[in-house]
Amino acid sequence: MKITKEKSIIIGFIGTGVMGKAMAKNLMQDNHNVNVYTRTKERAMDLIDLGAIWKNSVQELVIDSDVIISMVGSPKDVKKIYFNETGILKNAKKNTLLIDMTTSKPSLAKRISETASAKNLLALDAPVSGGENAAKQATLSIMAGGTKSAYERAIPLLKAMGKKVVYMGSAGSGQFTKMCNQMAMANNVVGVCEAIILAKKSGMDPKCVIDTMYAGTSNSWVMENLAYKMIEGDFRPGFYVKHLVKDLTIALESAKELNASAPGLELCLSLFRELEGMGEGSNGTRVLVKLYENKSEQMQSVYKGISD
Numbered sequence: 001m002k003i004t005k006e007k008s009i010i011i012g013f014i015g016t017g018v019m020g021k022a023m024a025k026n027l028m029q030d031n032h033n034v035n036v037y038t039r040t041k042e043r044a045m046d047l048i049d050l051g052a053i054w055k056n057s058v059q060e061l062v063i064d065s066d067v068i069i070s071m072v073g074s075p076k077d078v079k080k081i082y083f084n085e086t087g088i089l090k091n092a093k094k095n096t097l098l099i100d101m102t103t104s105k106p107s108l109a110k111r112i113s114e115t116a117s118a119k120n121l122l123a124l125d126a127p128v129s130g131g132e133n134a135a136k137q138a139t140l141s142i143m144a145g146g147t148k149s150a151y152e153r154a155i156p157l158l159k160a161m162g163k164k165v166v167y168m169g170s171a172g173s174g175q176f177t178k179m180c181n182q183m184a185m186a187n188n189v190v191g192v193c194e195a196i197i198l199a200k201k202s203g204m205d206p207k208c209v210i211d212t213m214y215a216g217t218s219n220s221w222v223m224e225n226l227a228y229k230m231i232e233g234d235f236r237p238g239f240y241v242k243h244l245v246k247d248l249t250i251a252l253e254s255a256k257e258l259n260a261s262a263p264g265l266e267l268c269l270s271l272f273r274e275l276e277g278m279g280e281g282s283n284g285t286r287v288l289v290k291l292y293e294n295k296s297e298q299m300q301s302v303y304k305g306i307s308d
Contacts, residue, residue: 008033009032010032010033010034010035010065010067011027011032011034011035011065011067011068011069012034012035012037012064012065012067012068012069013034013035013036013037013052013069013070013071014036014037014038014058014061014069014070014071014072014081015038015070015071015073015077015102016036016038016043016071017038017043017071017073018132018135018237019071019128019132019135020038020071020072021044021047022132022135022136023069023071023101023135023140023161024036024069025046025050026135026138026160026161027069027157027160027161028047028051029160030160032160033053034047034051034052035053035054035061035064035065036048036052036054036055036061037056037057037061057086058086058088058091059086059087062087062092062096063093066097067097067098068088068096068098068099069099069100069101069157070082070088070100070101071102072102073102074102074246075102075104075105075108075250077102078100078102078108079108082112082115083115089115089116089119089121092119092121094119094120094121095120095122096121097121097122097123097150097153097154098112098116098122098123098124099123099124099154099158100123100125101126101127101128102127103127103175103178103182103243103246103247104125104127104175104250105175105253106125106172106175106176106179108175109125109146109172109174109175110172112125112171113146113170113171113172122146122150122153123146123147123150124144124146124147124150124151124154124174125144125146125171125172125173125174125175126143126144126145126146126154126158127142127143127175128141128161129143129178129181131238132237132239133238134162138160138161138162139162140161140162140164141162141163141164141166141181142161142162142164142165142166143166143173143174143178143181144158144166144167144168144174145168145169145170145172145174145175145176145177146171146173146174147170151167175250176254178247179251179254179255182244182247183248183251183262183264183265185221185222186244186248186269186272186285187268188220188221188222189222189226189268189285189286189288190267190268190271190288191218192220192222192223192226192230193230193288193289193292195209195210195213196210196227196231196289196292197289197292197296207231210223210228210231225238226284226285226286229284229286230286234286235280235283235284235287236283236284237282237284238284238285239284240281240282240283240284240285241276241280241282241283241284241285241287241288242276244272244285245269245272245273245276245281248265248268252266252269271288272285272288274291275287275290275291278291278294
């Protein structure tokens with residue numbers, strides 16, 4: 001069943017993966033006209049069936065849209081769609097609002113903003129947090145960086161996709177905030193994994209331990225949403241390991257550029273890279289507990305060999 005659209009603004013949405021598809025659908029449900037483009041048309045068919053208009057290229061989409069929202073995979077992808085001759089910055093009409101919601105480099109966000117300003121365009125970096133479920137339920141946390149005028153124009157659209165929408169400051173501020181978020185979240189995943197492994201090794205029921213921690217000072221989003229699934233062995237992706245590796249790599253690069261100490265970040269990145277090397281890159285981040293279980297078994301074998 002197609003979604004009826006009443007608002008005259010035309011939104012061009014680039015990138016309809018797990019997150020982007022849900023976000024674009026929420027914009028349609030908010031009665032916006034949506035053009036879509038992604039590298040594989042089949043990934044956009046659900047949106048097309050609902051009434052989104054397919055465009056055959058970034059250039060075609062940009063020419064026929066008033067607002068461009070991008071939710072692609074990596075800084076490399078962002079750079080390509082923004083700076084190519086057939087990309088966003090070369091083809092957007094004057095006063096077009098550009099919103100990049102990809103988790104990307106702060107320096108790239110600043111470059112996009114500066115180039116956009118010189119072309120009489122408005123640019124915003126607005127990465128999100130909350131995962132697939134929040135994207136579907138339009139309850140994402142959205143952290144925006146750019147000019148105040150760009151943010152104010154974007155507010156109604158951002159609120160159609162997120163529950164907590166915050167203006168963080170100048171261009172790149174949204175990306176820096178997302179880096180802080182990913183650092184804290186990754187460290188939290190590590191802590192929960194270690195707590196579960198220790199509980200198991202001590203002979204206790206890890207679910208009982210988590211139940212107790214849940215009511216105490218260690219409670220967190222990771223505890224509430226991932227801990228029980230770790231124990232149950234449910235590693236289906238809400239947020240991919242490979243994407244977190246990308247995010248933490250950007251965060252570490254940013255920390256080094258600013259001379260910010262981040263030993264916890266370095267540890268987390270090394271662990272998730274090791275996990276990706278085990279072939280777990282397309283599983284959810286909670287699969288980290290499997291790495292800890294493997295390491296525990298290896299340690300047990302080493303200690304047994306020493307005692308023998």
